Amino acid sequence: MKLTGAQALIKSLELEGTEVIFGLPGGCILPAYDPLLDSPIRHILVRHEQGAGHMAEGYAHVTGRPGVAMVTSGPAATNMVTPLMDAYMDSIPMVCITGQVSTGAIGTDAFQECDTVGITRSCTKHNELVMRPEDLPLAIRQAFHIATTGRPGPTLVDVPKDVLQNSMEWHWPTDQEVADSLPGYRPNMKGHGRMIKEAAKLILAAERPVLYVGGGILKARAAEALRELAELTGIHVVTTLMARGAFPDDHPLCLGMPGMHGNAAATTAMQRSDLLIALGARFDDRITGKVAGFAPQAKVIHVDIDPAEQGKVRRPDVPIVGDCRLVVEELIRVIRSMRSAGTEQADTGAWRSTISGWRELFPVAYEPSQPGEALKPQFCMEQLRDHAPEGTILVSGVGQHQMWASQYWNFTEPYSWVNSGGLGTMGFSVPAAIGAKVGRPDRTVWAVDGDGCFQMTAQELVTASVERIPVKVAILNNSYLGMVRQWQEMFYDERYSEVYLSPELPDFVKWAEAMGCVGIRVDSPEEVQPAIDKANAVDDRPVVVDFRVDAREKVFPMVPAGCSNDELILPHFQNKEQLA
Amino acid sequence: MSTELERYHILSVLVQNRPGVLARVAGLFARRDFNIYSLAVAPAEDDGFSRITIVVDVESTPLEQITKQLFKLIEVVKISELDPRRSVERELLLATVRANPDQRGQVIELVNVFEGKILAVGTDAVTVSLDGYPAQLDDFEALLAGYGIVELQRTGRVALPKLDREARLRAVNNPGKAG
Ligand SMILES: Cc1ncc(C[n+]2csc(CCOP(=O)(O)OP(=O)(O)O)c2C)c(N)n1
Ligand SMILES: [Mg+2]
Numbered sequence: 189m190k191l192t193g194a195q196a197l198i199k200s201l202e203l204e205g206t207e208v209i210f211g212l213p214g215g216c217i218l219p220a221y222d223p224l225l226d227s228p229i230r231h232i233l234v235r236h237e238q239g240a241g242h243m244a245e246g247y248a249h250v251t252g253r254p255g256v257a258m259v260t261s262g263p264a265a266t267n268m269v270t271p272l273m274d275a276y277m278d279s280i281p282m283v284c285i286t287g288q289v290s291t292g293a294i295g296t297d298a299f300q301e302c303d304t305v306g307i308t309r310s311c312t313k314h315n316e317l318v319m320r321p322e323d324l325p326l327a328i329r330q331a332f333h334i335a336t337t338g339r340p341g342p343t344l345v346d347v348p349k350d351v352l353q354n355s356m357e358w359h360w361p362t363d364q365e366v367a368d369s370l371p372g373y374r375p376n377m378k379g380h381g382r383m384i385k386e387a388a389k390l391i392l393a394a395e396r397p398v399l400y401v402g403g404g405i406l407k408a409r410a411a412e413a414l415r416e417l418a419e420l421t422g423i424h425v426v427t428t429l430m431a432r433g434a435f436p437d438d439h440p441l442c443l444g445m446p447g448m449h450g451n452a453a454a455t456t457a458m459q460r461s462d463l464l465i466a467l468g469a470r471f472d473d474r475i476t477g478k479v480a481g482f483a484p485q486a487k488v489i490h491v492d493i494d495p496a497e498q499g500k501v502r503r504p505d506v507p508i509v510g511d512c513r514l515v516v517e518e519l520i521r522v523i524r525s526m527r528s529a530g531t532e533q534a535d536t537g538a539w540r541s542t543i544s545g546w547r548e549l550f551p552v553a554y555e556p557s558q559p560g561e562a563l564k565p566q567f568c569m570e571q572l573r574d575h576a577p578e579g580t581i582l583v584s585g586v587g588q589h590q591m592w593a594s595q596y597w598n599f600t601e602p603y604s605w606v607n608s609g610g611l612g613t614m615g616f617s618v619p620a621a622i623g624a625k626v627g628r629p630d631r632t633v634w635a636v637d638g639d640g641c642f643q644m645t646a647q648e649l650v651t652a653s654v655e656r657i658p659v660k661v662a663i664l665n666n667s668y669l670g671m672v673r674q675w676q677e678m679f680y681d682e683r684y685s686e687v688y689l690s691p692e693l694p695d696f697v698k699w700a701e702a703m704g705c706v707g708i709r710v711d712s713p714e715e716v717q718p719a720i721d722k723a724n725a726v727d728d729r730p731v732v733v734d735f736r737v738d739a740r741e742k743v744f745p746m747v748p749a750g751c752s753n754d755e756l757i758l759p760h761f762q763n764k765e766q767l768a
Numbered sequence: 769m770s771t772e773l774e775r776y777h778i779l780s781v782l783v784q785n786r787p788g789v790l791a792r793v794a795g796l797f798a799r800r801d802f803n804i805y806s807l808a809v810a811p812a813e814d815d816g817f818s819r820i821t822i823v824v825d826v827e828s829t830p831l832e833q834i835t836k837q838l839f840k841l842i843e844v845v846k847i848s849e850l851d852p853r854r855s856v857e858r859e860l861l862l863a864t865v866r867a868n869p870d871q872r873g874q875v876i877e878l879v880n881v882f883e884g885k886i887l888a889v890g891t892d893a894v895t896v897s898l899d900g901y902p903a904q905l906d907d908f909e910a911l912l913a914g915y916g917i918v919e920l921q922r923t924g925r926v927a928l929p930k931l932d933r934e935a936r937l938r939a940v941n942n943p944g945k946a947g
Binding site for chain 2: 305306309310313314317334370371372373494495496498499500
């Protein structure tokens with residue numbers, strides 16, 4: 189069967205199970221947009237390519253399937269760099285197709301030429317320039333295979349225009365052909381048996397153990413196994429920003445988020461533990477604080493599918509390379525059999541009551557506003573949480589609002605939280621929420637955004653309106669680049685430099701309406717719940733709620749950058765001495 | 769100070785011979801702040817593969833991190849660490865040295881002592897070559913410097929395991945790809 193490269197590309201995407209492409213056409217990718225008209229694949233036309241990338245990420249976050257984005261060459265490819273890096277940092281499976289100038293023009297600085305493969309080399313797991321139409325199916329199969337196996341990540345396939353136009357003899361490579369074409373790519377899934385035994389011994393012997401759970405648990409779809417392990421051993425669980433939802437917040441063993449803005453019990457439990465069981469976590473500086481002072485008495489078991497994470501930041505006592513689900517399941521089996529053979533677990537009673545004490549004394553908290561005072565952003569988050577429909581997916585931007593979202597939401601199931609953790613990309617939430625809603629149309633999707641973040645990618649709400657993707661956006665509008673303001677207040681003597689946005693501009697309600705959304709403005713605490721109820725009732729278009737909140741609120745607890753986690757700062761109404 | 773043997777390790781990296789693979793390796797070292805002391809690439813014995821010989825400086829980064837990160841490159845198929853004490857290493861040096869007719873004899877004598885070659889002779893310069901152990905080349909270069917070096921080029925070392933005892937190629941265990 190003869191096909192053009194363009195037909196082969198679209199057919200390959202179909203065969204890989206693609207149900208939706210987020211994209212925007214242009215000169216070099218034009219040939220691929222023609223067969224797309226005849227394809228069952230849904231295409232969502234974005235307003236900016238960065239939006240397409242974050243939509244693909246949001247889609248991948250909630251479905252576990254790779255998000256697909258397709259854009260043209262040059263400026264479109266460079267617009268894709270931020271989402272690719274974002275997906276790389278957070279290990280999100282994503283496949284990006286870019287157009288390229290014709291093979292004969294490559295290297296001539298042709299119109300809209302850029303070295304896409306060169307530019308994206310360090311922000312993709314793998315990328316490839318395809319020089320012949322007959323190579324396209326294999327390149328697409330490799331891209332999906334690499335994006336979704338091992339440690340997931342973004343891949344990119346760059347396709348010159350003439351490669352799309354010329355014809356080829358159709359051939360769909362077999363699994364064996366794909367494997368043979370990648371002789372150096374063999375992700376290790378199963379953990380080392382002896383290491384797992386070692387780990388089980390340490391777990392049973394530990395007096396102050398903590399399960400330190402990162403995003404890898406979600407990537408491995410291991411939430412159930414995690415719960416079984418925690419309940420079997422009675423060990424408390426901390427969930428990092430990337431792992432919120434992997435373990436239910438209302439579970440008695442859940443400590444919630446640790447780290448720079450983590451709660452005191454979670455951060456301190458890690459800090460004072462004698463055994464950290466790290467599952468799919470990478471000892472990010474936002475978790476460890478000053479590495480030299482991090483969890484000084486703890487032995488470390490580190491389970492990760494990426495061998496390079498072992499020992500990158502903290503040398504593990506027991507490194508286990510493998511898929512988190514398989515390893516945790518094996519760990520459970522080994523612990524069970526050691527127990528039935530008579531090994532007793534060390535007494536963790538004292539540790540557990542210490543932790544309960546911390547949790548009671550140091551809940552994440554704020555001072556509610558007095559009548560007539562400005563609206564508190566944390567209050568808005570609580571109200572949103574309490575009035576969101578069952579199963580709501582929460583998406584966030586980057587800044588103070590993101591930390592409040594993570595702190596105040598009650599996560600009860602995996603894949604209900606979408607955010608930009610590693611790269612911290614302002615502008616992530618609106619397009620990511622759209623992608624999430626496309627992936628899970630049955631769920632309510634709320635984006636919590638900052639007034640700064642919203643202005644970076646808000647135009648995608650036009651996409652959402654036109655495509656009838658009814659997402660909801662709550663802007664915690666403090667008229668500031670609030671997180672930066674907080675640092676300037678605390679560490680730069682309140683010298684506020686270039687962080688004040690504007691209390692008047694833009695008019696978010698009018699802007700929302702101009703984009704085809706419902707716009708609601710909220711100024712006082714009494715208006716909060718009615719606005720949320722109203723927003724929840726809208727299901728035929730996007731909604732934007734502009735919560736005008738107190739600009740002076742800061743996120744606590746906080747570990748200042750570069751400090752040890754022992755130096756965490758509590759809100760003034762909590763007494764740190766009681767943490768001793 | 770660590771000795772040269774501790775500080776510099778030789779990695780022999782077998783890669784799929786695909787466009788951009790050298791850029792990936794070089795980019796990885798730059799991006800992760802790993803130090804390359806020297807690097808040489810050429811096609812390997814099998815079609816479709818190349819061998820990159822990299823001398824890495826492990827003073828600032830543990831060798832383990834370097835090999836693990838290298839393994840994450842999709843085209844990297846095999847990495848062997850060559851123990852300098854159990855491998856044969858060679859490097860080639862080319863140099864053009866100032867040598868007026870009075871000094872020419874001395875330079876030629878020096879080249880002969882090192883068992884190098886005279887490649888070209890001009891009125892007041894000669895071009896010489898030497899292949900040998902990197903340390904030998906260091907000595908040779910230092911002695912040539914006394915005459916005045918006009919231009920000098922070294923290839924960086926290539927290495928293979930010694931044959932005399934059992935295979936010395938210590939394969940770095942591929943811990944599994946993760947990307
Ligand atoms: C693209 C990008 N630029 C700059 C930053 C640095 N930064 C982090 S948080 C923040 C402020 C965000 O302001 P806003 O969206 O209003 O959120 P707030 O902190 O006020 O809740 C900035 C500028 C970033 N993370 N991303
Ligand atoms: Mg703000």
